[in-house]
Amino acid sequence: MEFIKDFKKTAIIYDGKKLSYSETISAARFITEDADICKGDRAIIFMENRP
Incomplete structure (x- = not known):
C-alpha cells in the first residue's frame, strides 16, 4: 500500500x-x-460510513 503511510499514531476514532x-x-x-x-x-466500496 503505497498511498498510506504508518505515522505511528491514531488514524481513526470510531465508537470510542x-x-x-x-x-x-x-x-x-x-x-x-x-x-x-x-x-x-x-474498485468501489459501497457501505456505511464506518471503518
Whole structure:
C-alpha cells in the first residue's frame, strides 16, 4: 500500500475505539487480498460510513 503511510499514531476514532494507521493498513491489505484486487485495478466500496 503505497498511498498510506504508518505515522505511528491514531488514524481513526470510531465508537470510542482508536485504530492506528498500522491497523488501518493491515485491514485494507486483508480486504484487497481477499477481493483479489491488484495494482491498477479499479474498485468501489459501497457501505456505511464506518471503518
